[in-house]
Amino acid sequence: MSLARRIIACLDTDGARVVKGVHFEGLRDAGDPVELAARYNAEGADELVVLDIAAARDNRPTFLETIRRVAEQLAIPLTAGGGIRSLEAARAVVRAGADKIAVNTAAVERPELLGELSAEFGAQAVVLAIDAKREGADWQVRIRGGRQATSLVAREWALHGAESGAGEILLTSVDRDGTQSGFDTELTWAISKAVSVPVIASGGAKVPVHFLEVFTRGAADAALAASIFHDQVQSIRALKEFLRSSGIEVRLPC
Amino acid sequence: MKVTLIDYGAGNVPSVERAFGRLGAQVETTNRAERIAEARCLVLPGVGHCAALIAALDARCLRQPLLRAIGRGAAYLGICLGLQALYESSEEAPTLKGLGLLAGRVTRLPENVKLPHMGWNTLKTVRATRLLDSVPSGAYFYFAHSFAASAAGEESAAVSEHGREFIAVLEKQNICAVQFHPEKSGPPGEQVLRNFLRAAA
Numbered sequence: 001m002s003l004a005r006r007i008i009a010c011l012d013t014d015g016a017r018v019v020k021g022v023h024f025e026g027l028r029d030a031g032d033p034v035e036l037a038a039r040y041n042a043e044g045a046d047e048l049v050v051l052d053i054a055a056a057r058d059n060r061p062t063f064l065e066t067i068r069r070v071a072e073q074l075a076i077p078l079t080a081g082g083g084i085r086s087l088e089a090a091r092a093v094v095r096a097g098a099d100k101i102a103v104n105t106a107a108v109e110r111p112e113l114l115g116e117l118s119a120e121f122g123a124q125a126v127v128l129a130i131d132a133k134r135e136g137a138d139w140q141v142r143i144r145g146g147r148q149a150t151s152l153v154a155r156e157w158a159l160h161g162a163e164s165g166a167g168e169i170l171l172t173s174v175d176r177d178g179t180q181s182g183f184d185t186e187l188t189w190a191i192s193k194a195v196s197v198p199v200i201a202s203g204g205a206k207v208p209v210h211f212l213e214v215f216t217r218g219a220a221d222a223a224l225a226a227s228i229f230h231d232q233v234q235s236i237r238a239l240k241e242f243l244r245s246s247g248i249e250v251r252l253p254c
Numbered sequence: 255m256k257v258t259l260i261d262y263g264a265g266n267v268p269s270v271e272r273a274f275g276r277l278g279a280q281v282e283t284t285n286r287a288e289r290i291a292e293a294r295c296l297v298l299p300g301v302g303h304c305a306a307l308i309a310a311l312d313a314r315c316l317r318q319p320l321l322r323a324i325g326r327g328a329a330y331l332g333i334c335l336g337l338q339a340l341y342e343s344s345e346e347a348p349t350l351k352g353l354g355l356l357a358g359r360v361t362r363l364p365e366n367v368k369l370p371h372m373g374w375n376t377l378k379t380v381r382a383t384r385l386l387d388s389v390p391s392g393a394y395f396y397f398a399h400s401f402a403a404s405a406a407g408e409e410s411a412a413v414s415e416h417g418r419e420f421i422a423v424l425e426k427q428n429i430c431a432v433q434f435h436p437e438k439s440g441p442p443g444e445q446v447l448r449n450f451l452r453a454a455a
Binding site: 001002003004005006041046071072074075076077095097099119120121122123124125167168196197198221222251253 | 394
């Protein structure tokens with residue numbers, strides 16, 4: 001018995017549609033969230049993350065409806081994020097069917113939010129999403145979908161976040177996101193070894209060996225990808241079979 | 255089969271309700287003492303902080319009706335915190351009293367592993383249990399917790415491991431409980447819920 005490494009499928013939504021951008025920009029339509037959720041659930045994804053990239057702008061009811069419809073499809077955990085700035089907004093996504101809440105910009109601006117969410121839902125339901133960009137020898141935290149720099153160092157912010165109530169870190173490499181050139185294993189290793197909570201690596205995945213690298217050299221507990229699954233470039237089952245044959249423990253659905 | 259789902263405000267109530275609904279059970283979601291006292295098949299889901307569950311049960315005066323229902327033989331399924339609440343106490347909320355239906359104290363998993371224990375893990379069966387009928391050996395279940403019951407308890411039917419062994423499935427007369435989330439564990443989780451309904455019938 002030991003804990004399997006997780007493969008997580010991510011849907012970036014703009015209201016009711018899934019979209020995908022390169023370097024957090026240049027969005028294009030990538031499908032229907034409910035159809036994709038059903039497919040990933042059946043293919044053996046270990047979790048699903050739905051991030052509303054339009055959340056800061058408008059259209060909250062549409063996103064909640066998307067969460068509700070996606071949750072109906074799933075017998076696996078669902079994380080919702082994007083524009084969740086208050087306990088009340090978090091309650092709304094949990095009521096809609098999310099098991100976990102991901103926060104990013106709002107936690108940087110008001111770190112107490114992590115403690116408030118953790119007190120109400122438990123640390124296991126609070127995911128701190130960190131967008132990190134290489135700056136010299138370290139990584140800097142960026143907010144607003146990667147567009148705005150902060151003075152925070154990613155490792156210190158991850159540690160503070162875990163101490164404040166986050167039960168998991170969703171770590172995205174801004175440098176790699178959308179490039180399909182592989183995960184930033186150095187960044188992932190630095191954060192994963194620093195914190196006592198699980199770390200989900202994100203940004204840059206294309207081929208199965210990228211996942212193998214981030215589990216071994218990056219010490220990731222989970223790895224997340226979006227477009228390669230949407231576009232059927234990579235099937236989740238084939239990815240997991242590759243990982244298992246490479247000695248990584250993964251859950252292969254019976 | 256009618257299932258009475260105790261809703262004390264836990265986040266996973268809707269997904270547990272959906273999961274039983276998919277199996278054709280009639281689900282009543284309630285936080286009313288009289289409904290719980292009369293129930294024949296009770297489910298206590300729970301996720302988050304143990305203190306929140308115990309405090310909510312006591313604030314709504316649900317402890318006695320729940321104990322009475324279990325005492326007269328109602329089928330009980332505890333999920334995650336619904337398992338931990340069965341014990342005398344938990345290290346997570348040391349000043350609060352658990353339901354005390356099982357002896358012992360729930361303790362934190364060791365610090366040498368990442369916590370929460372979050373994700374999919376397998377089980378080792380230690381005693382036959384109806385809950386795992388037709389569940390393939392090697393099946394994975396979804397866990398999300400940092401505290402757990404000692405694997406040594408005689409009520410233990412299956413254990414899992416994260417830093418140490420702990421109880422993953424227990425069955426003692428009409429009391430059943432699982433540390434994982436069957437409502438989030440794909441087909442094997444669904445089978446566990448189906449088995450519970452069968453045992454409760």
